[in-house]
Amino acid sequence: GDSVTQMEGPVTLSEEACLTINCTYTATGYPSLFWYVQYPGEGLQLLLKATKADDKGSNKGFEATYRKETTSFHLEKGSVQVSDSAVYFCALEESTLTFGKGTMLLVSP
């Protein structure tokens, strides 16, 4: 079945550092890929998405490229802010959304 594997956290960075959160997936077909973010006490917010190979999703300085050859969808940001501290979920969709376990990001001033 479908599955998503993302790096375990927490990831601890200083403000303005570069961020990469790795995500790889297993799927039977050609899924759409997503990154969601969850702030404390809240639901998930869609951060970005890509629907086919080589698509790049981007939003709020975050970006991720759908790599079919490596079945990956790594999340990157060039300069993180304290306000980016949250839990990040990679997900794929074929018939339903399948999520990774989540990666907590902690950014210190």
Added chain:
Amino acid sequence: KAGVTQTPRYLIKTRGQQVTLSCSPISGHRSVSWYQQTPGQGLQFLFEYFSETQRNKGNFPGRFSGRQFSNSRSEMNVSTLELGDSALYLCASRAGRNYGYTFGSGTRLTVV
């Protein structure tokens, strides 16, 4: 534009009781999905409804059920509650298959 609204935000129930959670999707969204979030299992899909029909169901026991009304509002019900049902229950809606889901803030259920 109002987001996805889930009620109540918090619930405390006793083992053996039943509970009903409510979700009002964004206006115009006909697809509603439910997820259970726990620290151990992460986010697990419960079911999806579209135009009052259950389209997909996750791997949960029959104690978990749901429905969708003609105005797209959805409810999920858990009967004979167990301690392990303690979780954050998230509802999500979307306009169609080519759109991402918008999630509500969730209902935090604690079973004691």
